[in-house]
Amino acid sequence: MLLVTITLYITIISPAGFLVAGPELVIYAVPITAAGLLLTPAAAIAWAMIVTLAILIRAFVVAGMPGITINPIALALSLIVLYVLALATWLFARSLQQANQDLRRRIGQIQTGAEISRVVTAALEPGLIQWPAVQLIQSGFGYYHVGFYAPDPEGRWAVLTEAAGEAAERLRQEGYRLPLDGTTVVAAAFTQRARQMIVVGEEEPIGPDGHPLQPNVHLLPQSRAELALPLQVGERLLGVLDVHSTRPGPFPEEEIEALEGIVGQVAVALENAHLFEDLQQRHQELQELHQQTERRARYLEATAELARAVSSLLDLQTLLDQAVNLISERFGFYHAGIFLVDDAGEWAVLQAANSEGGQRMLARGHKLRVGEQGIVGWVTHAGESRIALDVGEDAVHFDNPDLPDTRSEVALPLKVRDRVIGALDIQSTREAAFSEEDVVVLQTLADQIAVAIENARLFQETQRALEEVQTLHRYYLAQEWEQFTRQRRDLSAEYRRLGVPPLERAWSPEMEIALAQERAVVLSDLEAELLGGDGRGENGGDGAGDRFTLPARSALAVPIKLRGEVVGVLDLQATEEPRRWT
Incomplete structure (x- = not known):
């Protein structure tokens, strides 16, 4: 509106003949320059055309007025100058617009760089x-x-x-x-x-x-x-x-x-992000290494404890029960069980378990056929360990209703030399609960258990053989001693101060007790027990020819054994003062 007003004022309101031709026509460049600078560069050319049209209309109108003369050449030169100014305004406005755009783009790029810097420095x-x-x-x-x-x-x-x-x-x-x-x-x-x-x-x-x-x-x-x-x-x-x-x-x-x-x-x-990732990865590796070290320490501790326990146990069932309880307690497993292969080698029979489901399985005599049923059957047949990280995906796993919470399982063979005598079965409520490192350590435990089982079996067999030999020996010894006693009559003697005459009287009470109980017997105050308290025998004799007329005060009777069999009794009596036998 401002440009229109200026143009109309210059063209119409000015006196007739004013600035129609001549150098003064340059004043029309004011709206043209303003249009180019305030609107767009092309507006300068367009406004120059509008001004030209306005000037030509005014020239045509005032040409018929008396006293006014228009010089066409001067008018044409003025219009040419006007268009040169319009063109210069267009070039200047376009350059100014381009510089403004470049400045804005540069400012935008700087802002973009600052925003990117803010974003990337905060990200890891x-x-x-x-x-x-x-x-x-x-x-x-x-x-x-x-x-x-x-x-x-x-x-x-x-x-x-x-x-x-x-x-x-x-x-x-x-x-x-x-x-x-x-x-x-x-x-x-x-x-x-x-x-x-x-x-x-x-x-x-x-x-x-x-x-x-x-x-x-x-x-x-x-x-x-x-x-x-x-x-x-x-x-x-x-x-x-x-x-x-x-x-x-x-x-x-x-x-x-x-x-x-x-x-x-x-x-x-x-x-920085890669370095942070490397740092996190190293931290994670250190954590995993620390966890592995802790787990390995627990394994070693459990291995040492199991070794101490099984080395001191020779009863097979006690050994098996303590082994499964120790493994379950130390490692927090859901179920631990030990299977032993029967003499025929057809069945792996559950012998010990720690879980409630395992106890029910023991009560009903749970067993798995070797080579056919479950991971235990596979392990006892192949002699190699096996892991089921997800029991639902393992075709060999035996779905046991007594252990419904099992999610992963590992079974390890119990081997003595090259012979598989059973399997250690461990189950967890977590999927993928066992690693190869776990298998290595658990196999060490399984090997210790296998050796302990074999030692307990050998000990039991040795004990049975020894008992049989001892029973047979006692039988023959009793027979031989009985035959010997029938042939010899001088099988007793008594020491007194006057010599060692043969003992022809019956055995003393303490000797009878020692013979019957097969142990040493100590009796004190024999004077009261055997002589009625006055130093005389029960019949009131003077003691001549009567063993019990001695003023005995205490006695010690010790059985005489030959290879475990009692063949006699040694009886010692103190007659003067009461004696403490040690």
């Missing part, structure tokens, strides 16, 4: 760095397509890990990748570790193999220029940022420098 995962970076670069710089390529572990391919813009989602879903030995701009940036740029329609740069580089535009048909910038920290190449633009011509140098600054920030953030 590569995925949380790459995705916002490509999104912000694509939107902040207005590019057609932005992608991030990372090398694969073998170093053969550049794999697209994140992308934004045209065809980004489709390329990610397809797992798009480029060969590193190819002629693409991305491959050249990887191999030469330097920025690479190609403009469609211009001379193609030469790659490291001597062949011209090819733009990666078969999936991006509107791309007119491609720029690849390597992300490098020190000597480590982390990837390449690939940028496509629809603007013809090369990327501006200041824009490339801004992108290189952003790429450097992203590279440092990715390196």
Whole structure:
């Protein structure tokens, strides 16, 4: 409205003949310049045409007024000058507009760089760095397509890990990748570790193999220029940022420098993220190592405790019961059981178990056929350990209703030399509860249990054989001693102060007790027990010819044994003072 008002004022309200022709016509450049600067550069040309039309109309109107003369040549020259000023205004306004756009774009790029810096420095995962970076670069710089390529572990391919813009989602879903030995701009940036740029329609740069580089535009048909910038920290190449633009011509140098600054920030953030991942992985490995060490320490402690326990036990059933209870308590297993193969080698019979279900199985005589039923049957037949990390997926596992909570199972053979005598069966309520390291340690426990079982069996067999030999020996010894006593009559003697005459009287009470109980017997105060308390015998004799007339005060009777059999008794009596026998 301001421009219209100025134009109308200059054209209509001014006095007749004023500024119709001559150099004064330049004042009409004021609205033209204002239009070019305040509206658009093209508005200067358009407003020049409007002013020209207004001037021509005014010239036509005032031409018929008396006393007014219009010089056509001067008018034409003035209009030419007017159009020259309009053209200069258009050029100046366009340059000013372009500079303003460049300034705004530069400010936007700086803001984008600052936003990317803020985002990537706060992220500690590569995925949380790459995705916002490509999104912000694509939107902040207005590019057609932005992608991030990372090398694969073998170093053969550049794999697209994140992308934004045209065809980004489709390329990610397809797992798009480029060969590193190819002629693409991305491959050249990887191999030469330097920025690479190609403009469609211009001379193609030469790659490291001597062949011209090819733009990666078969999936991006509107791309007119491609720029690849390597992300490098020190000597480590982390990837390449690939940028496509629809603007013809090369990327501006200041824009490339801004992108290189952003790429450097992203590279440092990715390196920090990788270092953080490595740190987390090492921390996790240390935790796992610590857990393995603790578990190994528990295993060793349980192994030592089991070794101490089984080495001191010779009763087979007690040994088996203590073994399963110890394994279950130390390692927190749901069920532990020991099977022994019968003499025929057909059945693995459950002999000990710690769980309630195992006790019910023991009560009903649970057994599994060797080589046919369950993991225990397989192990007792093959002589090798077997793990079922998920019992629902293991075809060999025996689905036992007494153990409904079992999720994983391991069975280990009990072997003595090359002979399988049974199996140690352990079950857990957790899936994948057993590792190969667990199997190694548990097999050591199983080997100790097998040796202890064999020792207990050998001890029991030895004890039975020894008892049989001792019984037979006592039988023959009793027979021989009985025959010997029938043939000899002088089988007793008594020591007195006057000599050692034969003992012809009956045995004393303490001798009878020692003979009957087969142990040493001590009797005190025999004077009261045997002489009625006055030193005389029970019949009141003077003791001549009567053994019990001695004033005995105490006695010790010790059985005489020959290879476990009592063949006599040694009787000692104290007659003067009471005696304490030691």
